[in-house]
Amino acid sequence: MRMGEGVEWGLHCCLTLAWVGDEEPVSTAKLAAWFDLPPAYLNKQLQALVRAGILSSTPGARGGFRLARPPKHITLMNVVTAIEGPDDVFRCTEIRQRGEGAGAPAREFQRACGIATAMSRAELAWRRELAAQTLADIMDTAPPKAADRTRRHFGGTAR
Template sequence: MKMGEGVEWGLHCCLMLGWLQEKAPVPLHKLATWFDLPQEYLKKRLQPLVRAGILASMPGAKGGYLLARQPDRITLMDVVTALEGPLEAFRCAEIRQRGVSGEDARERFAVPCGIATAMSRAELAWRRELAAQTIADLMAHSPDAGSRIHHHFT
């Protein structure tokens, strides 16, 4: 599976906004400047996070972005799902059934094949791992980065 670059940008922005909670909202142009990105590009990456209730967007001259929930209430899976969608990475098309028809086919293929089962287990493990980690966990893992960001924005 390949995730889009927007997932990385989204997670980094959530981290930054977590470290800058007392300075929120953080203007889009400051986030874009920090990451050396065009504002419109970053805005498009953040909009799904706002729709998902992960970020809040405040309009106006003193507006910007902030976390809509506490960092310990935002999982990595929340961010990935908001940006990539809820679809499974592997979707079994039951190609083993091609060319087989009739009553025999229903009996032979009543149970999912081993490939579909293995892929499902792997995806479940991946999703559980991302759901078990929060933005707060990432913040705690990199306190020096938080200090640099906080210093830069003060």
């Protein structure tokens, strides 16, 4: 399974905004410079997070982004879904019923495809694990110096 780089970007930006706090919004340009990312593409990821209710945005010269809710209420799965969409990673197209399998009796296909079932179980476990971890959990396990450095750079005072 491979997720787009926007997931990593979104997660790191959310973590940064959590450390900075909500005193001042942080612009796309500042976030892009902090991580050495292309601002236009990063902004698309941030806007997806706004649409999902994870971030809020303030327009204008002094505008930017803030977390829309506390870090303990933002799961890693929330961010993944906002960026990648809600669709299942694996889609079974029932190729077992094509080609040579097309002539097999229908009773052979009454049970769900074993491969699709296994992939579904694995994806559900993955989604549950990401849904069980919040930004607050990540904040708690991050090196304190990383949080302090981020706050100093952006001028934030939050936890």
